[in-house]
Amino acid sequence: MTAPLYDITNVSKRFRIGSRLSAQGVRTLQAVDGVSLSIMPGETLGLVGESGCGKSTLGRCLSRLYDINEGALVFDGSDISHLSTRQMRPVRRKIQMVFQDPYASLNPRRRVQDLIAEPLRIHLKLSDAQVKDRVAGLLEQVGLLPDHAARYPHEFSGGQRQRIGIARAIALDPKMVILDEPVSALDVSVQAQIVNLLADLQDRLKLTYLFIAHDLSVVRQVSTRIAVMYLGSIVELGDADQIFSQPAHPYTQALISAVPKPIYAGGVARNRIILTGDVPSPINPPSGCRFHTRCPFVQEKCRKERPALLPLLDGRVVACHFPLNTSSAV
Template sequence: MTGAPLLETRNLSKEFLIGSRFSALGIRTVHAVDNVSLKIMPGETVGLVGESGCGKSTLGRCMVRLYDITEGELYFEGVDISHKSLREMRPLRRRMQMVFQDPYASLNPRRRVRDLVAEPLRVHLRLSEREIRERVARLLDVVGLLPDHMERFPHEFSGGQRQRIGIARSIALEPSLIVADEPVSALDVSVQAQIVNLLADLQERLSLTYVFIAHDLSVVRQVSTRIAVMYLGSIVELGQAGDIFAKPSHPYTQALISAVPQPDMKKAGQRKRIVLTGDVPSPIDPPQGCRFHPRCIYATDKCRNERPALLPLASGRTVACHYPLNV
């Protein structure tokens, strides 16, 4: 990769405090995101994948500063936004937007579509009502909806149509970065393909950069330039999408890819299914050493006692493992 990154995280961590000092367990710390360093280059799509609870959605919200970060640094377009106030962040909101997972919950059911899509225009731009109405009509047309739809309420649309409304709202201010938090997981398979194609078309037309968060690796493989695999709050592998699917280097990545359905029956019969034993450790009390070692079939004493650093390999991959595969 060459050039300056659009967004960069440096040793970014996010912790949440839960419980109460009056309870038996007291106040505990959830290590949701731990020491993540990642560069997002202009025009690419970086897929964030991992099991539920691995911290990928929390990382995405930290990237657009919906969550304040606990430690580390966050840069957007070369500007340190790690600890900017709400007022200081407001001019930057136009350049970074988010598409949420649940189109049923992300749209206010009491407001018409015209008001939902127009809200960012009213907040950030000085436009007349006629100009706003024309802009909303164009945005709905871009995402495959009719101008007449702006007078309806969210409950009058299907799940896929609601997600299109959310996408229209996210591109209203012509951002450079969109964080899509599992944008197709709540939709039917046929509708998923339509939304994925829409996002790809918008990326080409509007020169967008995506962070695409998902747990469905088949979808991530289709849309991503690079893939970052997360486990228990940390990135364990990062590389080009095709390379990771062809030869995963981290045992956790290998297990995830082995679970992806294979349409070719001959290849499906040749693939070895890797079933991980045990549950994901608690982010409240993560294990010592490599966080994956309690479930890893290759774990040694070194893995149990020493945490591996995320280091580049000769293959161009970046992996946090003492004994990487397919090197």
């Protein structure tokens, strides 16, 4: 059996917010709450959930831009959970990130040549001529022209800027790229071009993706498997087709019911389920099942006992006392 490229076990991340001088004092916000998942080599794992559910924080924990409070991160066979910045250096080459807003993540005062060359200069000892060649090759791989190297980020469209962000991310020949809402800020037609580029690069460079998005229709197009996150935890994870055709968690069902119908591609069209109530605060999460304050199927047990993430017969895992496809429960 193939070993996972990235094994994530029970990872939690908390932020301390407020100050001792403020009315509410210092409080703890649990942004990521005991997440476990395995990412297989070559797959695209889609990570979805409403705004604020902890997707970006989890992505940043996995690329070790954030230290984790609990849990274990085993990447490519090595435990990287608590490596120092220096020890992380060789690993950083292998796990890269692409962000939603390429403009914010590219220094506006630097030319594209230097922006793409930066990771090459930091990590590889290349001559100036080698760096120049490599930058030209990278621009070509992401569909830009050699002339673009001399320009500044403001001289590009949003889609082109995302191409520059992608060129930077693949410059060091990574194994895994964490894509945090890579197309959310782009027009629909440009989104499709970037999605195609990412698919093409994945094939050519044998990349593994974690594709974070709140837009399920985009995730549906690109993902092999999908993980659904709610208030810092994974509530359902499995094959993308299974999750779309037969969501087992009531939250997944509600998210999918909001996706325009053509996306079902053979699945069953449903009435839209409107979730009532606000997303609870990760500072003071509800007791029992974190979703019980909004779940249309809530029962007494849900308010008291937190459901564990357990497997169904079809291989998916779901955290619900009363999953919707009970016939496939183990």
